Amino acid sequence: MEKPGLLRESAFPIVVVILVVVIFWYAAALLMNHGAALDSLKLKGIETTPLQGWLLSLALERPLLPAPHQIAVEMWNTTAQLSVTSKRSLVYHAWVTLSATLVGFGLGTALGVLLAIGIVHNRAMDKSLMPWIIASQTIPILAVAPMLIVVLNAVGISGLLPKALISTYLSFFPVVVGMVKGLRSPETIQFDLMHTYFASSSQIFWKLRWPASVPFLFASLKVAVAIALIGAIVGELPTGAVAGLGARLLSGSYYGQTIQIWSALFMAAFLAGGLVLIVGLVEKLVARTMGAKPERMAA
Amino acid sequence: MIATTVVVAVGIWLAAWGLNEYLVRVKTRSRQSARAVNLAVPALFGITLLILWELLTRGLHVPEIILPAPSVILATGLGALPILYADFQQTVLKSVLAGYTIGCSSGLAVALLIDRSPFLKKGLLPLGNFVSALPIVGIAPIAVMWFGFDWPSKAAVIVVMTFFPMLVNTQAGLAAAGHMERDLMRTYAASWWQSMVKLRLPAAWPFIFNALKINSTLAMIGAIVAEFFGAPVYGMGFRISTEMGRMNTAMVWAEIVVAAIVGSIFYGMIALIERRVTFWHPSVRGGQA
Numbered sequence: 001m002e003k004p005g006l007l008r009e010s011a012f013p014i015v016v017v018i019l020v021v022v023i024f025w026y027a028a029a030l031l032m033n034h035g036a037a038l039d040s041l042k043l044k045g046i047e048t049t050p051l052q053g054w055l056l057s058l059a060l061e062r063p064l065l066p067a068p069h070q071i072a073v074e075m076w077n078t079t080a081q082l083s084v085t086s087k088r089s090l091v092y093h094a095w096v097t098l099s100a101t102l103v104g105f106g107l108g109t110a111l112g113v114l115l116a117i118g119i120v121h122n123r124a125m126d127k128s129l130m131p132w133i134i135a136s137q138t139i140p141i142l143a144v145a146p147m148l149i150v151v152l153n154a155v156g157i158s159g160l161l162p163k164a165l166i167s168t169y170l171s172f173f174p175v176v177v178g179m180v181k182g183l184r185s186p187e188t189i190q191f192d193l194m195h196t197y198f199a200s201s202s203q204i205f206w207k208l209r210w211p212a213s214v215p216f217l218f219a220s221l222k223v224a225v226a227i228a229l230i231g232a233i234v235g236e237l238p239t240g241a242v243a244g245l246g247a248r249l250l251s252g253s254y255y256g257q258t259i260q261i262w263s264a265l266f267m268a269a270f271l272a273g274g275l276v277l278i279v280g281l282v283e284k285l286v287a288r289t290m291g292a293k294p295e296r297m298a299a
Numbered sequence: 300m301i302a303t304t305v306v307v308a309v310g311i312w313l314a315a316w317g318l319n320e321y322l323v324r325v326k327t328r329s330r331q332s333a334r335a336v337n338l339a340v341p342a343l344f345g346i347t348l349l350i351l352w353e354l355l356t357r358g359l360h361v362p363e364i365i366l367p368a369p370s371v372i373l374a375t376g377l378g379a380l381p382i383l384y385a386d387f388q389q390t391v392l393k394s395v396l397a398g399y400t401i402g403c404s405s406g407l408a409v410a411l412l413i414d415r416s417p418f419l420k421k422g423l424l425p426l427g428n429f430v431s432a433l434p435i436v437g438i439a440p441i442a443v444m445w446f447g448f449d450w451p452s453k454a455a456v457i458v459v460m461t462f463f464p465m466l467v468n469t470q471a472g473l474a475a476a477g478h479m480e481r482d483l484m485r486t487y488a489a490s491w492w493q494s495m496v497k498l499r500l501p502a503a504w505p506f507i508f509n510a511l512k513i514n515s516t517l518a519m520i521g522a523i524v525a526e527f528f529g530a531p532v533y534g535m536g537f538r539i540s541t542e543m544g545r546m547n548t549a550m551v552w553a554e555i556v557v558a559a560i561v562g563s564i565f566y567g568m569i570a571l572i573e574r575r576v577t578f579w580h581p582s583v584r585g586g587q588a
Contacts, residue, residue, distance in 0.1 A: 013422030064445065123323040124316065127337065128344035138566035139559040140519035142436075143536065146527070146543045147551050151365050226432040233434050237527050245437075253440030253528055265437045272433050 022068055026058075029067040033057035036064060066259045074263045087243070094267050096244040097232050100160050101275070104167020105228040109221065111168065112175025119176070120183040120209070121201070130180070137173050142166075142234050149235060163235035163244075170231040171224035175217070182216025183209045211290065218283035225275045233268060245271075304358025308351050315347035367549040376553030382538070383557050390535040391561055393450040394522040398457025403514055405458070406465025407507065414473055415491065427467045435460045439525040448529050457521040461514040468510035472503025505580050508573040515565045519558065 037057035058067045066074075078090040086092060115133075119126045145166050152162040186208050194204045236246025245264045252261035319340050327333045349369050355361070356368040363371060376383060413419040439456050446452035476499045484494040526536025535554055542550040 013418050013420075014425055017419075017422035017426060124319040124340070127323050127340040128319050129341075131341040132345060135563060138516055138562045139555075140516065140523050140562050142520045143523045143539055143555050143558050146540055147548065147555075150543050150546075151548070154365060222432075226434075230434040230436060233437060234524055234527075237524075249437055249440050250528070253443065256444070258441070258444065261440050265441075268434045268437055273429060276432050 025065075025068055029063065029065045030054060030057055032065045033060055033063045036060060061259075062256050063258055066262050070259055071262045071266060074259045075266060078263065090248075090263060090267050093244050093248050093264070094271060096160075097229070097236065097246065097268075098271060100163035100232040100235065100244070101167055101225075101229045101271075103160060103164035104231060105171050105225050107164065108168040108171030108224060108228060109175050112172040112220075112224070113179055113217075115172070115176050116179030116183060117205075119180050133173060133176055141169060142231070144169075145231070145234050146237070163232050166235040167228035167231035171228040174220040174223040174227070178216045178220030178223075179213055182213025185216065186212045214286060214290065218279065218286070221279050221283075222276050225279055226272050229268065229272050229275065301359060304354060308354055308358075311347060311350060311354070315343055319343055364546050364548050367552060371549050372552040372556065375549040376556060379550065379553065382533075383553065385533045386535045386538050386554065387557060387561065389450065389531070389533045390453070390522050390526065391519075394453035394525075394534075395457065395518045395565075397450065398454035398521065399461060399514060399518040401454065402458040402461030402518070403465050403511060406462045406510070407469050409462075410466050410469035410473065411495075414470070414495075420470065424467065424470055427463045427470075431463045431467055436521060436524045439521075439528045442525060443529045448531055453522045453525040453530075453534075456525045457518045460517045460521045464513050464517070465507075465510045468506045468513075469503060472506025473499050475499075475506060476502040504573075504577045508569065508577065511569050512566060512573075515569055516562060519562050519565070523558065 034053065034057045037060055038053050040060070041053060041056065057063070058070070060066075063070070075090065078088060082089040082091075115129070119129060148166060149162045152158065152165070183205075190208060190212075191204070194208055199207070232244070233246040233249070236242075236244040237250055245268050248264035249261055252258070252264065322336050322340050322343075325336060327336060352366075353368045353370060356366055367375075409423075413423055436456065438459060439452075442452040442455040446455050480498055480502075481494065484498055487493075489497070522534075523536035523539070526534045527540050530537035535558055538554050539551050542548075542554070
């Protein structure tokens with residue numbers, strides 16, 4: 001939707017909106033934490049000026065809403081200050097989640113593409129699978145996550161794979177739907193031309209269907225990678241908070257460590273943004289090597 | 300015993316597949332029988348899966364903890380209807396409906412509000428697009444901390460999850476009306492409201508319904524996942540996580556079946572309304588949803 005040329009022009013409004021959000025955040029943090037700050041001062045029996053009460057509400061250890069700078073400091077401390085192998089390092093937890101996401105995303109993409117190829121070439125598969133694939137998405141499938149994790153644990157499969165399977169399940173759907181659309185996107189005249197060339201079914205696939213489906217593939221991949229990350233995070237919840245961003249969220253909520261929750265959330269946001277960005281960059285690269293015109297890439 | 304089960308299963312599978320291959324090749328003249336085939340093929344596939352599931356779990360003696368047979372799930376579900384209904388009431392009728400309504404309507408309202416300000420559009424839309432890709436379910440523990448264990452915290456998560464898809468889609472929909480049509484409205488000296496109500500909102504309906512559909516699934520997911528972080532003693536997500544802890548897999552499956560049915564009905568209702576409202580749209584006229 002957003003054209004690259006507009007990006008620079010729209011940088012200023014985005015910055016303004018973000019600034020407004022940050023200001024509101026500080027105001028909310030001041031108001032929400034003030035009561036807790038006063039309580040803690042009263043407990044310690046310290047006589048203070050009102051100013052000190054307000055200042056403390058931005059520096060509490062377990063605030064209701066941590067101020068942005070507290071989260072930034074926590075993130076800095078848990079990423080740059082600790083070695084990446086440390087159990088307290090956010091980089092370590094992010095990597096645990098990211099690896100499950102990537103494995104699931106890869107499997108989901110491969111499965112989705114294969115299914116789409118089958119569906120496009122076999123009418124029986126199309127008719128019997130497509131309705132179920134679409135119906136499966138109206139089901140809140142994340143509800144299955146805890147069961148899948150526990151059951152696979154019981155069978156002896158634990159660690160990365162169960163989480164990756166949830167990501168796989170979530171990410172394969174957009175790929176199937178997008179690829180079926182993409183593989184069918186060439187027009188009838190183009191198929192007719194291939195027929196006049198006496199092209200075989202596999203030649204039609206490689207020379208017409210596959211190249212035509214690439215834009216659809218990348219559009220689906222962007223959705224799939226974001227949803228794969230969600231799958232990996234939710235997949236970490238029922239394992240009892242061992243490692244990963246989901247585990248950080250859960251243990252943070254057990255112990256009321258709000259700053260930890262927020263920094264895990266921000267890390268997840270950075271991961272999601274980064275992954276979508278990388279897919280977008282690959283898309284541009286592929287489009288360029290395939291000889292797409294720049295203005296068509298923007299569309 | 301095991302060998303026979305596997306052979307029978309493979310046999311059923313091949314027979315059903317063969318039947319489907321035959322069915323899709325049948326040349327039908329009347330539209331009705333074509334529709335019947337279109338229904339029969341996926342139904343046959345689903346029934347085959349259920350039969351295989353039942354056969355394999357029983358024939359191979361799969362422990363019930365790992366995968367209960369469909370009949371066991373059905374029996375468990377029917378035996379626990381009051382519990383399932385209480386969970387449904389808590390999760391769907393309270394959390395999902397409240398959160399979905401507030402989230403979607405506020406997303407729509409904000410999209411309309413910022414429509415007149417290009418500056419806000421440029422600032423908010425890229426952010427909205429970005430936030431739509433974020434794992435928002437992660438705010439569930441914070442919501443539980445702020446709004447307590449009961450349904451308001453789940454509704455809050457759903458509001459945040461559904462707001463941004465609605466905002467982004469509505470905005471795209473409002474931009475969907477063509478230049479010619481807008482120019483026509485201008486020649487009529489139509490006010491902003493008139494052109495909004497008579498031209499741009501109708502043109503935006505397909506996009507808005509798209510968001511409503513996406514959000515129906517997101518809302519169910521939000522409510523269930525948020526209950527993993529803490530809930531009163533009922534609720535679908537709560538039931539799933541506690542019964543799983545007790546290794547009562549059949550009950551978990553029963554709850555998932557309920558969630559699936561509710562999710563499909565929710566989605567189906569919106570799709571039905573969509574067909575009524577956007578009867579003019581090519582995708583509806585062509586007979587495809």
